[in-house]
Amino acid sequence: xxxxxxxxxxxxxxxxxxxxxxxxxxxxxxxxxxxxxxxxxxxxxxxxxxxxxxxxxxxxxxxxxxxxxxxxxxxxxxxxxxxxxxxxxxxxxxxxxxxxxxxxxxxxxxxxxxxxxxxxxxxxxxxxxxxxxxxxxxxxxxxxxxxxxxxxxxxxxxxxxxxxxxxxxxxxxxxxxxxxxxxxxxxxxxxxxxxxxxxxxxxxxxxxxxxxxxxxxxxxxxxxxxxxxxxxxxxxxxxxxxxxxxxxxxxxxxxxxxxxxxxxxxxxxxxxxxxxxxxxxxxxxxxxxxxxxxxx
Amino acid sequence: xxxxxxxxxxxxxxxxxxxxxxxxxxxxxxxxxxxxxxxxxxxxxxxxxxxxxxxxxxxxxxxxxxxxxxxxxxxxxxxxxxxxxxxxxxxxxxxxxxxxxxxxxxxxxxxxxxxxxxxxxxxxxxxxxxxxxxxxxxxxxxxxxxxxxxxxxxxxxxxxxxxxxxxxxxxxxxxxxxxxxxxxxxxxxxxxxxxxxxxxxxxxxxxxxxxxxxxxxxxxxxxxxxxxxxxxxxxxxxxxxxxxxxxxxxxxxxxxxx
Numbered sequence: 001x002x003x004x005x006x007x008x009x010x011x012x013x014x015x016x017x018x019x020x021x022x023x024x025x026x027x028x029x030x031x032x033x034x035x036x037x038x039x040x041x042x043x044x045x046x047x048x049x050x051x052x053x054x055x056x057x058x059x060x061x062x063x064x065x066x067x068x069x070x071x072x073x074x075x076x077x078x079x080x081x082x083x084x085x086x087x088x089x090x091x092x093x094x095x096x097x098x099x100x101x102x103x104x105x106x107x108x109x110x111x112x113x114x115x116x117x118x119x120x121x122x123x124x125x126x127x128x129x130x131x132x133x134x135x136x137x138x139x140x141x142x143x144x145x146x147x148x149x150x151x152x153x154x155x156x157x158x159x160x161x162x163x164x165x166x167x168x169x170x171x172x173x174x175x176x177x178x179x180x181x182x183x184x185x186x187x188x189x190x191x192x193x194x195x196x197x198x199x200x201x202x203x204x205x206x207x208x209x210x211x212x213x214x215x216x217x218x219x220x221x222x223x224x225x226x227x228x229x230x231x232x233x234x235x236x237x238x239x240x241x242x243x244x245x246x247x248x249x250x251x252x253x254x255x256x257x258x259x260x261x262x263x264x265x266x267x268x269x270x271x272x273x274x275x276x277x278x279x280x281x282x283x284x285x286x287x288x289x290x291x292x293x294x295x296x
Numbered sequence: 297x298x299x300x301x302x303x304x305x306x307x308x309x310x311x312x313x314x315x316x317x318x319x320x321x322x323x324x325x326x327x328x329x330x331x332x333x334x335x336x337x338x339x340x341x342x343x344x345x346x347x348x349x350x351x352x353x354x355x356x357x358x359x360x361x362x363x364x365x366x367x368x369x370x371x372x373x374x375x376x377x378x379x380x381x382x383x384x385x386x387x388x389x390x391x392x393x394x395x396x397x398x399x400x401x402x403x404x405x406x407x408x409x410x411x412x413x414x415x416x417x418x419x420x421x422x423x424x425x426x427x428x429x430x431x432x433x434x435x436x437x438x439x440x441x442x443x444x445x446x447x448x449x450x451x452x453x454x455x456x457x458x459x460x461x462x463x464x465x466x467x468x469x470x471x472x473x474x475x476x477x478x479x480x481x482x483x484x485x486x487x488x489x490x491x492x493x494x495x496x497x498x499x500x501x502x503x504x505x506x507x508x509x510x511x512x513x514x515x516x517x518x519x520x521x522x523x524x525x526x527x528x529x530x531x532x533x534x535x536x537x538x539x540x541x542x543x544x545x546x547x548x549x550x551x552x553x554x
Contacts, residue, residue: 009447013409040424040443054471058424108430 001128004071005033006062008081009041015078015229017273021262022077022121028265029129029137033075036065042084045196053102059088060102064109066116077121077258079228083154086118086161120155120163122171122227122257134178139266141180145288147260148186148221149173150212152193152231166190175257176225179264186224188215193234209234210246217252223284224254232256236278253280263290317383328381334361335376338389348391354378357461360433363387373433373465393468395475400482407490409448416479419446421472428466428476434459438466438476445479450487453480513553 011019023033039062047055062085066074076082092099093114103111119127125134149172156166164171167190176183191212194205213235216224226232236254243251259272259281269291274282285291314331326341335349350356359376366384376389398415405411413419419442428438441456457480467475504510517525528534536548548554 012447012449038440040439041422041446043423054423054425057426058422061424061426106426108426 001030002032002034003124003128004066004069004074005035006039006042006066006074006076006081006085007035008076008078009044010080010229011078014276015232015256017276018077018227018229018256018258020271020273021256021258021267024267024271025258025261025265026121028267029125029134031124031129036062036069036074038065042081043088044080044084046084046087053098053105056088056091056098056102057106059085060092060112061106061109063089063092063114063116063118064106064112067112068110071116073117073119073124075119075121075124077227079120079152079154079226080230082118082120082163083161087158089114089116089118090160120227122155122175123163125175126171131174131178134175135180138178138180138264140264140290142260142264142290143180143182145181145290146184146220146222147176147181148184148216148219148224149176149189149257150186150216150224150226150231150235150254151189152226152228153190153195154228156190172225172257176260179260181260181264184216184219184221186216186219186221188212191215193228193231195230195234198234198238205234206238206242206246209238210242210248213239213242213248213252217248217250221252222288223281224252225257225260226254227257232277236281239278239280251278251280253278253284255281317381319381319384320386322388323386330381330383332381333377334363334374334379334381334387334389335359337381338376348389349377352377355461357463358391359389360391360463360465361387361389362431362465371431373431375433375463390465390468393464395464395467395478397475397478398482402485402489405486407450407486409445409450411486412445412479412482415482416474418472418474419479421474422446423472425471427469427471431465431469433463433465434461436460441480442474442476445483450483450491453483454487454492457484510553 007019026033040058042062043055043058046059063074074085076085092102092112099113151166151169151172156162156164156169159165163169172189173183188211192208193212194208198205213224224235226235232254239248239251239254242248255277259274259277262272263269263285269285272291274285282291314329316327317330318325318327319337320326321338321341321343326337328337328340332340335345335352339345348359350358354375354377357375361374361376361379363372363374363385364370365372365382396416396418400411400415422439422442424439424443426439428442429436429440432438436459437456441453444452444456457477460477460480462477462481464475464477466477470476520528536550538546538548
C-alpha cells in the first residue's frame with residue numbers, strides 16, 4: 001500500500017529518529033510512505049488569530065500538493081505538523097468565505113476545498129494496518145517494558161482535529177499493547193509539555209515538563225512514548241536540567257512511538273538514531289536486551 | 297514605413313520597420329516600435345542607462361523590470377533586455393532593491409543548516425505566500441528553495457536556485473523582508489565547497505597542469521605570429537570544432553592536447 005506522506009522540516013533535521021523509524025517500520029508492515037515531491041514548512045503553529053489568513057497559506061499549499069498528486073489521504077507523523085495541517089484543512093472545508101479568499105490569493109494554484117484527509121500515523125496504523133496485523137508482525141515483543149503514552153496537546157486539541165477524543169483516547173494505548181509492552185496508565189497523557197513557552201517563559205515551561213514526567217514516573221513507567229519533536233525537546237533533551245533544578249526526582253527516558261515500533265519489528269537499531277534521544281533511552285533498551293549494545 | 301531612431305548624439309539603436317505602440321514608463325506615455333525590447337524602447341524614448349543595464353544578454357540580472365498589462369491585475373516581470381514591449385504596458389525598472397547580505401567567514405563556517413539560520417534568522421518569517429516565485433524573471437521556484445533551506449536540504453536548495461541571476465526582485469516582494477537570493481548564494485557556496493564531493497578528474501587535470509603537460513604547447517602558441525594563430529583558430533584542418541548540436545558525449549578524435 002502506498003500513501004502520500006508529509007514529513008515536516010524537523011523530521012529532516014533534529015528528528016531523523018522519528019522519520020527513519022517510521023519509514024522503515026511501515027515498509028515492514030507493507031506500507032510505503034511516499035514523500036510529497038514538493039512541500040514547504042507546515043507553518044509549525046496554526047494561526048490563532050481569526051483574520052490571519054496569511055499563516056494558512058503554508059499548510060494549505062501542502063494540502064494542494066497532495067491533491068495535485070491525486071491523493072485523498074496525507075499521512076504525517078509530527079504532532080505539530082498534524083495539528084497545523086488538519087486545522088487548515090478544516091478551515092478550507094468549512095469556511096466558505098475564507099476558503100474563497102485563500103483560493104483567490106493563491107491564484108497560481110488549483111482551487112482547494114479540503115478534499116484531502118490529513119491522517120496522523122497512529123490513526124493510519126489503527127485503520128489501515130490494524131492491531132492484529134501489527135501484533136503478528138512483531139519480532140521482538142517489548143515484553144516487560146513499562147511504556148506510558150503521551151499525547152500532549154496537538155494530537156487531541158482542539159477537539160475537532162483530535163486523533164481520538166481526549167481523555168477517552170485509546171489509540172496510543174492499543175499501539176503500545178500491540179507491540180507487547182506493558183501499558184502504564186499515564187495521568188499526565190494530555191498535559192502540556194510547556195511547548196514554545198520554553199522560549200518566553202522557560203521557568204513555567206520547565207515546571208510543567210517536570211510535573212508531567214513525574215506523574216508517569218510515579219505510575220512506574222520505564223519510558224515515555226511520544227510523537228512530537230517539540231515535546232521531546234522539552235521532555236527529553238532538557239531532562240537533565242529538569243532533574244537538576246526543577247524537582248524531577250529521577251530520569252524518565254523518552255522515545256518516539258515510531259522507534260518503539262522499529263525495535264519491536266526487529267529493525268536494525270542504527271535506524272533508530274538513539275543518539276538524537278536523551279542518553280537514557282538507548283541504555284534502557286540495551287539493559288532490557290531489546291537492542292544490542294553498540295560499542296562506542 | 298522605415299525610420300531610423302537616433303538616441304543621444306548620433307548613435308543608431310534600431311532600424312525600425314514595424315508599427316508604433318504606446319507604452320508607459322513610470323507613468324509617462326511613449327510611442328515606441330513594437331519590435332523593441334523594453335531596454336531598447338526606453339533608449340528610443342530618450343533614457344540613457346548608466347545603471348540598470350549590464351550584459352544585455354539576459355544573464356547579469358541588472359535590468360529586472362515589472363509591468364502591468366491593460367485589464368489584468370497580475371504583476372508581470374521580465375528582464376528589460378530580453379522582454380519585447382507590449383501595447384499599453386505600464387512598466388518600471390527595479391534594477392536594485394535594498395537587501396541584507398550577511399558577511400560570513402567561509403573557512404570558519406560549518407556546513408550545517410544552523411550556520412545559515414544564524415546568518416539569516418529572517419528565513420523563518422516565510423509564510424509561503426509565493427510572491428517571490430511569481431515575480432522571478434528566471435522562473436526559479438524561490439519559495440521552494442526557501443522551504444528546502446528551512447529544512448536543511450542544501451542539495452535541493454542548490455539545484456532549485458541554480459538559475460538565479462541575483463536580480464533581487466524576489467527580495468522586493470518578500471513580506472518577510474528577507475533577501476532570498478543572498479541566502480541561496482550562501483547555501484550554494486557551502487554546498488559546492490564543503491558538501492558536494494570533489495570532482496576527481498579535476499584534481500587529475502590540475503596535477504597534469506602542474507606537472508607541465510601543456511607547457512610546450514603553450515610556449516609554441518606564445519611564440520606564434522598572428523597569421524599562424526588565425527590559421528590554428530579558424531581552420532577546420534587545424535582544429536576540430538565541436539558541432540553546434542553535439543551530444544554530451546562528444547569528444548575530439550585528436551586529444552593530444554587534452
